[in-house]
Amino acid sequence: MQTRTLGKNGPAVSALGLGCMGMSWAYGATAADADEAIATIHHALDRGLNVLDTADVYGPHTNEELVGKAIRGRREQAFIATKFGIVPHPTDPAQRVANGRPDYVRSSCDASLKRLGIDTIDLYYQHRVDINVPIEDTVGAMAELVAAGKVRHLGLSEASGATLERACKVHPIAALQSEFSLWTRDPQGNGMLDACRRLGVSLVAYSPLGRGFLTGAIRSPDDFDAGDYRRGSPRFVGDNFSRNLQLVEQVRSLAADKGCSPAQLALAWVLAQGEEVIAIPGTKQRSRLDENLGALDVRLGAAELKALDAMFPPDAAAGERYAGAMMHMVNV
Ligand SMILES: NC(=O)c1ccc[n+]([C@@H]2O[C@H](COP(=O)([O-])OP(=O)(O)OC[C@H]3O[C@@H](n4cnc5c(N)ncnc54)[C@H](OP(=O)(O)O)[C@@H]3O)[C@@H](O)[C@H]2O)c1
Known part of the structure; x- marks a missing residue:
């Protein structure tokens, strides 16, 4: 497994991790998917992929429980990443707000440890x-949690x-997680990637x-289940969907020339953006x-990277990456 160093002097972790969110939430997941989801986590560990990404809000809570179940007996093979701090709005639970209060940090960590069934995140x-x-x-x-041995x-x-x-002035930060892909190039334009490089922080894309679109597998909004989050996400609705589909056609064509799948091309592009990614x-x-x-195994040459950059200038995608209030919660 190819590895990359986490943060400045952190452990070597797999260059590709496994996002576990969709196993329980957001993308039309059903209880029927749980067995295959757990088998997928096991298969990932068998293949040497160790980074498993979850969060307390996924489900909420059920995704951490699912990951916890999957790693039982295999804790040492996994590198568990989870998150706290997105909570329902106190008066309008359909909306989300951030909570970064120290007491909430502490209680969230204890709850995540319990759901995951582990001693240290x-x-x-x-x-x-x-x-x-x-x-x-x-x-x-959060630094106190490190001192207490609850977090690494x-x-x-x-x-x-x-x-x-x-x-970083309070405690070393090993990773900054942000949306980053061919159609979401914000970290390159807003100084985030540069800051990661300067401060020795990994950028976790x-x-x-x-959200599946760049794989070419999504051909119509009808491909989404009734409860799928993407049905209401700006890039997946109305004219935006059709315009973005034209972008994906170009990815498919370049991938065909390269002899790889569109998903592999999209991931290879992300990994080619720097060793810290x-x-x-x-x-x-x-x-x-x-x-x-x-x-x-997909290596992109300078000409191919240039072609992809030309296909996907920063404003290429039609529609914002989040709707409304969620958009105001990013990059603050
Ligand atoms: N920090 C944050 O705010 C934040 C926000 C969003 C996500 N995340 C994390 O990032 C992870 C990854 O992001 P994501 O899941 O939103 O989006 P993504 O990785 O861009 O795409 C996931 C979607 O692509 C589909 N897919 C995956 N591989 C495919 C392939 N080879 N061919 C066709 N379809 C494929 C998946 O469907 P199947 O599952 O059916 O294969 C799923 O619907 C999440 O799981 C979560 O852990 C973090």
Whole structure:
């Protein structure tokens, strides 16, 4: 398994991790998928992939329980990353807000440890920055978890370069998790990737397959189950869907020329953006995991990277990557 160093001096972790969110949440997951999801986690560990990415909000809570069940008896093979800090709005539970209060950091960690059935979380992220709590206070509480042996490494998700810099002054931050893919190139344009390089922080690319779209497998909004989150996500609705489909056709064509799948091309592009980048594509199916791991063997030359950059300028995708209030919670 190809590995990359987590943070400045952290452990070597698999260059591709496994995003576990869709096994329980967001993408139309059903209870019937759980067996294959657990088999997929086992298969990942068998193949030497160790980074398993979850969060307390996925489900909520059921995804951590599922990951916990899957790693029972195999704890040492897994590198468990989970997150805290996205909570229901107190008066409108359909909306989400960030909570970075120190007491909440502590109680969330204990609850995640219990659901995962482990003594120590390998990488603990603040899922979204809470603008009402100084980052120093939140990271200070996270640092206490490291001192207490409950957490090994700290991370932030969707924090700006400036916030990351402040956080690093309190405690080393090993990873910044952000959406990063051919159609979401924000970390390159907003200084996040540069800040990671300067501060010795890994950039963990989530939704590297564009929530499945860049694989070419999604041909129509009708492909989504009734409860699928993407039905209401700006890039997947109306005209945006059709316009974005044209982009995907170009990925399919380049992938065909290269002799790989569109998913492999999309992942190879992410990994080619720098040695500090780790990608965590999500799948609940073993066959797709194998396909995605094949991206590790796809080498993109300068001309191919240039062609992909030309196909996907920063504003190429039609539609924002999040709707409404969730968009305001990123990069703060
Ligand atoms: N920090 C954050 O705020 C944040 C936000 C979103 C996600 N994440 C994390 O990042 C992980 C990955 O992101 P993501 O799941 O949103 O998006 P993604 O990895 O870009 O795409 C996942 C989707 O692609 C499909 N897929 C995967 N491999 C495929 C292949 N080879 N061919 C066709 N379809 C394929 C999956 O379906 P199947 O499962 O059916 O294969 C799933 O619907 C999540 O699981 C989660 O852990 C973090």
